[in-house]
Amino acid sequence: MIRTRGLTKRFGRITAVDGVDLDVRAGDRFGFLGPNGSGKTTLVRMLLGLVHATAGEIEVLGERMPAAAARVLPRVGAMVEGPAAYPHLSGRRNLSLFDAAGPGGGRRGRVDRVEDALARVGLSGVDKRAVSAYSLGMRQRLGLAAALLRGPSLLILDEPTNGLDPKGIREIRDLLIALNEGGTTVFLSSHLLAEVELLCTRVGIVDRGRMVLQDDLDNLRAPTGQVLVRSPDVAAVAALLAGRVVARDGEELTVRHADAAELNAELVRRGLRVSGIAELRRTLEQVVLESTGDSGDxxxxxxxxxxxxxxxxxxxxxxxxxxxxxxxxxxxxxxxxxxxxxxxxxxxxxxxxxxxxxxxxxxxxxxxxxxxxxxxxxxxxxxxxxxxxxxxxxxxxxx
Amino acid sequence: MIAVELRKLASRPRVWLSIGLLCALPALVAVLLSVSNLAPPPGQGGAFLSAVLRNGALFPAAALALVLPVFLPLAVAVFAGDAVAGEAATGTLRYLLVRPVSRSRVLVAKMVALAVFIVLAITMVVVTSLVVGLALFGTGAEAVGQSGAATSLSGVTLGPGELALRLLGAIGYIVVCMLGFGSIALFFSTLSDSAIGAALAALAVLIASSVLQTLQAADSIKPYLPTNYWLSWIDFFRDPILWRNIDSGLVLQACYIALFFGASWANFAAKDITS
Incomplete structure (x- = not known):
């Protein structure tokens, strides 16, 4: 769906994006992660033809960007760096102008398209007040509605849950998952790790303009080969597993072991009490922190x-x-x-x-x-x- | 996109406010004139103001003379300066472009909207001032064009039909002048993300040009200054019409439109949209 090769963007002497090879497959819910200022937004803008690449190739929906923008972009719904709307007009009016501005925006069906998009993001009851009176969350929903307006097959969203309350975040996540199951590929750029962890199937991590990691979330979060054991008999356990203990913290031991169930059985067989045992998996946060440098700001x-x-x-x-x-x-x-x-x-x-x-x-x-x-x-x-x-x-x- | 642009224009309170203010100034002048019945002495004051007291039908011309030097360009600069920079500042520009609307189409639509705004503004000024003029000064039974008015009408009587035709000619000429100035503002608007900045830059050009015009040392570049032939619309009210300056003015403005619209396009088409 999205493929870039050696994508590079320099602003003067600053290299914002440096040789990025992005690969988003059809049907992915792709989480694009990175610290602030790591080049996420610049890359998203290049995908959409807003910013011209210094070097490298971009392919979106199988066609070269930005050359094929007129064919590609009508099938892409996008939200870049927050929503935007004409503040003196109502949300409905904004959507209908947006619909009319581009190709395929025939008058027939416009009202239905607008109402449908508003209903999807939970704004169907919105009245005539101007967008300037909207809350941040409402604007965010309106921006999403604009992205969904044309029934896109690819959604490119930059921080879509910004400004939403926990319930709103949950709603949007459910909406994106439902859309994805209906065949829409979702490309989501974010620094909210928990959000990405809950929503995405694949992640790419970018740091200082470079792609440092790109993999299925399941692979990244594979077991580490370590098991966390909690036992009142911690000393005996440590003695038994001598040589395999990685760390000890009160009653908790981190042990190198491939199978938590087997370790549990072994400990119990020897009469050692186990109050808790779990396979250690890396969290996405660990993965990100290990692969990126300092916070960009x-x-x-x-x-x-x-x-x-x-x-x-x-x-x-x-x-x-x-x-x-x-x-x-x-x-x-x-x-x-x-x-x-x-x-x-x-x-x-x-x-x-x-x-x-x-x-x-x-x-x-x-x-x-x-x-x-x-x-x-x-x-x-x-x-x-x-x-x-x-x-x-x-x-x-x-x- | 053009239709969308015109709908945005019509729904914008700011547009109507600026047009309202443009109409208010001549109306205020008309009221003051009719109350005091004091025309400026011949050769001083705004063009046509002396003649107006005898014929209200000339008031639209006087109104144009009042708003042309400053207020009309001000409104045009604000509108054209906002055209691209304003969209960039609200962030809607990036959404228009990914909708997608091609960049040249955005620019053409902005130019068309600018032209519509100018025509609308001038028409409104003319219509309101005609109504105000006729109401306050009457149609004037005797001949218009007493010599001695700030701009001589060559002493020849103009019938109402003739007058209307000449007024239309003057309106058309002013529209072209404003479009030339507006394309300068539009160019600045593609350079900046600040609508105010673009408008101020255009006004700086206007002021610089006006200053140079009064400077004798600048005589050699005078024919190329954007404001140089702006006042030649008055020549429509001479008899016979003095076409020489009007023609030069049209050619000059056409050059400015082509140059700055081309520059806007060249800049905007290749620009990184980072707003």
């Missing part, structure tokens, strides 16, 4: 090989591109920064969830209570300076 300071040099610099007036805190000893107190460099290899296999959440606290550096009084004013201007936030390679902004 974090801006850490770049690696500091030049920190020592800058500390000895005689003057730091005039050009405030340097961080004004540089002589501050806190620079040296950031040993964990190394784990979070923007240049960190994605897909680093050993990084664990706990490791990341554990030390992320060190990066919540808000206003520092121990600020040096003499540099307080400089700090403000320094923090506002874009050079400190771009994460640009050393030597460009800094020197």
């Amino acid at each position: 974090r801006v850490d300071r770049p690696p500091d090989p030049g920190a020592a040099q800058r500390r000895t610099r005689p003057t730091r007036g005039g050009d405030r591109t340097d961080h004004p805190r540089e002589p501050d000893p806190t620079v040296a107190e950031r040993p964990t920064t190394g784990d979070h460099l923007p240049g960190e290899t994605p897909g680093e296999p050993d990084a664990t969830t706990t490791g990341r959440t554990g030390d992320s606290a060190t990066h919540r550096r808000g206003p520092d209570p121990e600020a040096e009084p003499d540099s307080a004013a400089g700090r403000i201007s320094g923090d506002l300076h874009p050079g400190d936030h771009t994460g640009a390679p050393d030597g460009e902004v800094r020197r």
